[in-house]
Amino acid sequence: MSLNEQIEKIVKANGANFYGTETVTDGDHTIFRVFITKQGGVNLDLCAEISNELSPFLDVNPPMSGAYFLEVSSPGIERKLSNPTHFMSAVGEKIRFKITGDDKAKGLLKSADENGFVVEIKGEDRAFGYGDVSKVKTYFEW
Secondary structure (H helix, E strand, C coil): CCHHHHHHHHHHHCCCEEEEEEEEEECCEEEEEEEEECCCCCCHHHHHHHHHHHHHHHHHCCCCCCCCEEEEECCCCCCECCCHHHHHHCCCCEEEEEECCCEEEEEEEEEECCCEEEEEECCEEEEEEHHHEEEEEECCCC
């Protein structure tokens, strides 16, 4: 079982869904972030509970060599979409992305499945395969 699959089990046992991980460097610090989602939203108490369960597990199964800080949080209202599950959970939201060949686009995500997605751009539905796009994010118009 992969590290992400083990992290997902811990997250699900706490009533949330595993969204993904990222490792970032902030100054001299390395941060291992675990993103979670939950119907109705994620609150600080849930993040703390999951962090308290993940911490001893990651002490035994470190995600990287060297020191790091663990953060557990929501991926946010504007979040990366990097796999079919992310796309399917974002149907009905606005997205922006880069089409292979340097074109940029944005529109309303109408549907998604294991092979690709459909987005409404300027009133027209356009289908894309996941391999045809990069840097896909949801966005919110304030």
